[in-house]
Amino acid sequence: MTDPTEAIRRQQVVEINSDPTGREALECKHGKVWNTSELQEDFEVVGFLAPYVIARRKSDGQQGSLMFQGSPRFYFSFQPE
Template identity: 60%
Template sequence: MSDATESIRREMVKEINHEPGSREDLEQKHGKVWDTQEMQKEFEQLGFIAPLIVVRRRSDGIKGSLKFQHSPRFYFDWSPD
């Protein structure tokens, strides 16, 4: 099965993880940032394909996506669908 987004995602992963940002750096660029426990509290995980995770916000049921970096693992750039 072919994945039309693979090359785009691979570039995103390289860019995000080349120089992983601190929480403060990510907050300046993207606003709110979550560590794993915070993300799991606020969102239900529906699926992921690096560097994106599909989630449902627990407070109102809105589906959307977050980006994540590998290490340190932070989630950011919430985008509702």
């Protein structure tokens, strides 16, 4: 089975990680940003396909996706389904 999103996701991984951004810059661009421990407090991760994770927000059960960068590891841009 082929993944029709693989080429796009691979390019996004390269773009995100070619110039890793600090937390403040990510917050200016995307709003709320989480490090790994903060993400675990607010979400249950149910799957991932880099540079995305699928997660369920603990406060209300809303499922959606977040993007992430590799290093420093930050999650951002929560998009509810």
